[in-house]
Amino acid sequence: MKIIKERADVIPALTEVFRTYGYEGASLALIGRHTGLGKGSLYHFFPGGKEEMAVAVLDGIDGWFHAHVFEPLRSDADPVHAIEAMFAATDHYFRSGERVCIVGVFALGDVRDRFAKRINAYFTVWRDALADALRGLGKDDAVARDAAENIVAGIQGALVAARALDDPALFGRRLAAMKVAVLPARTSVPEGF
Amino acid sequence: MKIIKERADVIPALTEVFRTYGYEGASLALIGRHTGLGKGSLYHFFPGGKEEMAVAVLDGIDGWFHAHVFEPLRSDADPVHAIEAMFAATDHYFRSGERVCIVGVFALGDVRDRFAKRINAYFTVWRDALADALRGLGKDDAVARDAAENIVAGIQGALVAARALDDPALFGRRLAAMKVAVLPARTSVPEGF
């Protein structure tokens, strides 16, 4: 018995191909190999071809970040918890620096213009949601905006540097440094006191 | 009369093509158009084809940064001046956020492995030279190393974010923030005192 796939089942594999090879590098042959699907199936699910596949991938990523990062940042009653959760989710999503950000990769290439709206939205929403949470911490508007921009950019830079230096642990170090810079230090009370 | 070009004359145009389109996206047709050279000439100058062209581009960039950034950081008697010059040269090189870093772009793609040595060297030398200068400022070793890693990664992140948000000025903001975080604040003495 054959399990019939649907469009959504293909997106994870699609995502990994675009992440690994970029937009131009992700050939249909490669996509076919990684999804186990022929061209017929691929064009059945994505009549718009490669561009529609990339859109589905970007939307999938955006959906994940909305659910696990952006919404909690905006609506969590405890901003400290929301920001800690953001760093944890980010570390998890990027596999502690082993994975690269497709949105960042697309932003650097000439395909940026083709997907500009989605790329811009991903970073804008992230930055603004984080600034919200930072204001919830009592920071004033300008400081919160600046810190949010710094962190969102810093995450991308940490991914680039981790790949460039072939040192995934660099990613965790930068995340930790940004976290302590922005969150009130934990008051650790030694036992017995 | 036609001025016969030499290999070095082609490299700036080559650099812009790779910067704009990435390694895969830089087709020989595109390269030919931008350099004004036919495939024959290109293979005459670069018998190793596209890969050798990319190596020449990376080496050219590395040479520029050695001369204008890395060496001053290591040997300038005044580390404050060297670090300020680094930020100024970086802002100039990346055209205040309008330009992207080819080394960073390559680092994120699957071509990273092919050029791993050069990519790694570029970032390693920059980070270590900057750490040197920061130690010259009196910072202790661990602090200097951490700050250097933070800045080198932060520059890449600022380039990604500036492109993604289509806001080149973001690059200057992040450079300025990193500079004041690491350099003793200018003691500005109001006139009359």
Add this chain to the structure above:
DNA sequence: GTCTATAGAGTGATAGAC
């Protein structure tokens, strides 16, 4: 019969190597 998923031959254009 109809709908959805699949397979893959075949299109012209273009790739990089030489």
Add this chain to the structure above:
DNA sequence: GTCTATCACTCTATAGAC
């Protein structure tokens, strides 16, 4: 310019679920 390989994509054909 010439080569072969591969590109994104189109098209026809077919299988099984309802």
